[in-house]
Amino acid sequence: MKKYFRKIHLVIGLATGLIFFLVSLSGALLSFTEEALTIINKKYLYVPEQNLPRAKVEDVIANYEKAYPKENIFLMNTYTQKNRTYDFFSAVKSGKKDDKGNDIFEGYKMVYANPYTSEIIRIDKGTLETIVILVQLHVNLMAGSIGNNIIKISTIIFLIQLIAGIYLWWPRTQNAKRTAFKIKKDGSKKRFNYDLHRTLGFYTSAVLLVLTITGLIMAWPFLKGPLVNSLGGKSELLKQEAPPQPPRQYGKPDYSYNAIFDKLRAERPDAQQFTFFLPESDTITVINGNTGLRPSFLNFETGNYFQFNRYDGQPTGGAELKYYRKNAEVSAGLLLIHMGFWGGIATKILTFICGMIGASLPITGLMIWRGRRKKKKVENRTLIVDRI
Numbered sequence: 499m500k501k502y503f504r505k506i507h508l509v510i511g512l513a514t515g516l517i518f519f520l521v522s523l524s525g526a527l528l529s530f531t532e533e534a535l536t537i538i539n540k541k542y543l544y545v546p547e548q549n550l551p552r553a554k555v556e557d558v559i560a561n562y563e564k565a566y567p568k569e570n571i572f573l574m575n576t577y578t579q580k581n582r583t584y585d586f587f588s589a590v591k592s593g594k595k596d597d598k599g600n601d602i603f604e605g606y607k608m609v610y611a612n613p614y615t616s617e618i619i620r621i622d623k624g625t626l627e628t629i630v631i632l633v634q635l636h637v638n639l640m641a642g643s644i645g646n647n648i649i650k651i652s653t654i655i656f657l658i659q660l661i662a663g664i665y666l667w668w669p670r671t672q673n674a675k676r677t678a679f680k681i682k683k684d685g686s687k688k689r690f691n692y693d694l695h696r697t698l699g700f701y702t703s704a705v706l707l708v709l710t711i712t713g714l715i716m717a718w719p720f721l722k723g724p725l726v727n728s729l730g731g732k733s734e735l736l737k738q739e740a741p742p743q744p745p746r747q748y749g750k751p752d753y754s755y756n757a758i759f760d761k762l763r764a765e766r767p768d769a770q771q772f773t774f775f776l777p778e779s780d781t782i783t784v785i786n787g788n789t790g791l792r793p794s795f796l797n798f799e800t801g802n803y804f805q806f807n808r809y810d811g812q813p814t815g816g817a818e819l820k821y822y823r824k825n826a827e828v829s830a831g832l833l834l835i836h837m838g839f840w841g842g843i844a845t846k847i848l849t850f851i852c853g854m855i856g857a858s859l860p861i862t863g864l865m866i867w868r869g870r871r872k873k874k875k876v877e878n879r880t881l882i883v884d885r886i
Contacts, residue, residue, distance in 0.1 A: 510655055510658060510659050510662070511659060511860060511863050511864075511867075512864070512867070513655075514652050514655050514656070514659070515860030515861075515863065515864060516860070517639070517648065517649070517652045518652070518656060518659070518856070518857075518859070518860050519857050519860045519861070520635055520636075520639065521635075521636055521649065521652070521656075522853050522854070522856035522857035522859075523853070523854070523857040524632045524633075524635040524636040525636050525709070525836075525837075525849075525853045525856075526849070526850045526851075526852075526853025526854045526856075526857065527632055527850075527853075528629070528632050528633065528636060528837060529837060529838045529839075529846045529847075529849045529850040529853065530846060530850065531629050531632075531795075531796065532794060532795055532796060532839075533846075534625060534629070535608060535622075535625055535626075535629075535795050536795075538622060538625050539608065539610065539620060539622055539625075542583060542610040542619055542620040543582065543583060543585075543610070544579075544581045544582055544583065545581055545583060545612055545613065545614070545619075546581065547580055547581040548581075548614050550614045551614075552580060552613045552614065553584075553611075553612070553613060553614055553615065553616045554754070554755070554756040555574070555576055555584070555754075555755035555756045555759055555774070556752075556754060556755045556756060557616050558574075558584050558586075558611045558616045559571055559574070559755070559776070561611070561616040561617075561618070562586075562588070562609065562611065562618060565618065566588070568590055569588045569589065569590050569605075569607075570588065570589060570590070570591060570603070570776075570778055571586050571587070571588050571609075571776050572587055572588070572589065572603070572775065572776055572778055573586060573587040573773065573774070573775055573776070574586035574587075574773070574774045574776060575771060575772075575773050575793075575795065575797065576759055576771070576772045576773075576774070577770060577771050577772075577793060578763065578769070578770050578771075579770065579793075580613070581613065582613065582793065583610045583611060583612060583613055583619065584610070584611040584613055585608065585609065585610050585611075585795065586608075586609050586611075587606065587607070587608060587609075587626065588606075588607045588609055589603035589604060589605055589606045589607065590603065590604055590605045591603060592604045596642065596643075597642065597643045601778060601779075605623070605627075606623070606626045606627045606630050607621050607622065607623045607626060608621075608622040608623075608625060608626040608795075609621050609622075610622075636649075637649060649717070650717040650718065653710060653713050653714050653717055654714065656710050657707075657710050657711065657714060660703060660706055660707055660710060663699055663703070663859075664699075664700075664703050667696045667699060667700065668700075679697060679700060679701075680693075680697060681693040681694065681697050688866075691862050691865050691866060692862075692866055694858070694862045695859060695862035695863055695866055698855045698858070698859070698862075699855075699859055701855075702851075702852040702855045702856060705848060705849065705852040706852055706856050708835065709836055709849070709852070709853070709856075712832050712835050712836040713836055715832055716829070716832050716833070716836065719733075719736055719737075722736060722828075722832075723736060725828065726824070726825055726828050729824065729827075729828050730821075730824045731821055731824035731825040731827075731828055732818075732821040732824075732825065735818065735821055735822060735825055736825060739822075739825075739826075740784065740786060740805060740822060741784075741805060741814055741815030741816070741818060741819055741822050742814075742815075743782065743783045743784050743814070744783050744784070744807050744808075744809075744814055745783070746780070746781065746783050747783075747809045750809045751809075752785075752808055752809070753785070753806070753807070753808060753809055753810055753811035754811070755774060755785070757811055758774075758785060758806055758811055759772055761811070762789060762804065766789050766802075768791055769789040769790060769791060769802070770790060770791060770792055770793055771789065771790035771791075771792070771793050771794065771797060772787065772788075772789050772790075773787045773788045773789070773790065773797040774786075774787040775787050777808060782808070783807065783808045783809070784805050784806065784807065784808055784814055785805070785806045785807075785808050786803070786804060786805040786806070787803075787804060788802045788803055788804070788830075789802040789804065790802060798830050798833050798834050798837070798839055799830065799834075803822070803823045803826040803827070805819070805822075837849065838850070
C-alpha cells in the first residue's frame with residue numbers, strides 16, 4: 499500500500515507541481531491584499547474633518563465619469579466616518595467578452611475621492627492591477643475558462659496529493675517520531691531538503707487541507723449545493739447568484755445612491771461601510787452590494803447582502819431574497835476561510851506562511867526525486883561494473 503501511495507504521490511507531484519506552486523504562491527500573496535492597499539495609499543484614506551456634509555455618492559461617481567468618460571466604476575466603498583475618503587475600483591471595457599458574454603475589463607485602478615468636494619485625490623493603478631493578476635493566476639492561470647477548468651481538476655488532485663503525502667510521511671515507529679517533527683540542521687544537503695519537504699509538510703498539512711477543501715467547494719457546485727442546503731440556503735439558486743432583475747424602464751433616471759446609503763444606515767446602524775456594485779450597463783436593473791461592520795476595501799463580510807431596484811430604490815427578490823442572502827453568506831464565509839481573512843491578522847499570517855510552504859513542496863519534492871534518480875543510476879553503474 500505504501501509503495502502504491504508513493505507512486506501516486508510521485509506521479510501526481512511531477513505532473514501538477516508547477517500548477518500547485520503557482521496557485522499556492524499567488525494564494526499566499528493574496529492574503530495581504532488589504533494591507534497592501536492600506537500601506538501604499540495610507541495618506542489618502544482620510545482628509546481633515548470639516549463641518550460640512552459629505553458629498554453625495556452619485557456626485558462622486560458623476561465627477562469621475564466626467565473626467566474619465568471611457569472608464570467604468572464597478573465597485574464603490576462608502577463609509578460612515580465623516581473624514582474617510584470614498585474609494586472605488588475603475589477599469590476600461592476592453593471590447594471583448596468572456597465565455598459567459600460578460601464584458602472583459604482592463605487597466606484596473608483604485609481611486610480615492612475627497613468626501614466633501616468629490617475631488618479625485620489619488621489614482622493607484624499598479625497595486626490593483628497586481629492584485630487582479632494574482633487573482634487570475636490563482637483562479638484560472640490567466641488562461642480563461644480553460645485555465646479555470648485546469649484549476650478545478652487540479653484542486654481535486656491537490657487533495658489526493660496531500661492525503662497521500664500525509665499517509666507516506668506519517669511516523670509509524672517511536673524512532674521515526676523522534677525525527678519526523680524537526681529538521682536535522684547538521685545533516686547532509688539531501689537530508690536537509692528531505693526534512694524540509696517532510697517536516698514542513700507535516701506542520702502545514704491541516705491548513706493546506708482546509709484551503710484545498712474550501713477551494714474545492716467553491717469550484718464545484720455538486721459540493722457547494724449540499725453545504726448551502728444544510729446551512730439554510732437553496733442550492734438550485736446557485737446558478738443565478740442574485741435575485742431576478744426587475745423589468746428595464748427606458749429613459750427613467752437611476753434612483754439616488756445617496757438615498758440608498760441613508761436607508762441602509764438607518765436599517766443597519768452598526769455598519770461602518772457600504773459597498774455598491776454599480777451596474778456595468780443599462781441592461782442591469784438592480785443596485786446591489788454588501789454592508790460591513792468595519793472598513794475593508796474588499797468587504798467579504800458575511801450576512802450583509804442587499805439589492806435594490808435601480809429605478810425606484812425598492813428591495814428586490816421577494817420571498818426568495820432570504821435564500822439568496824444565505825447563499826451569499828455561505829459563499830462569503832468560504833472565501834473568508836480560503837483567503838485567511840476570518841480571524842484577523844493572525845490567520846492571514848498563518849495562511850501566508852502555509853501558502854509559501856505549500857509553494858515550496860513541489861520544489862523540495864522534485865529535488866528528492868532527482869536525488870533518488872541519481873543515486874539509482876550510480877547503483878546501477880556499480881552493479882554493472884561488479885558484474886564485469
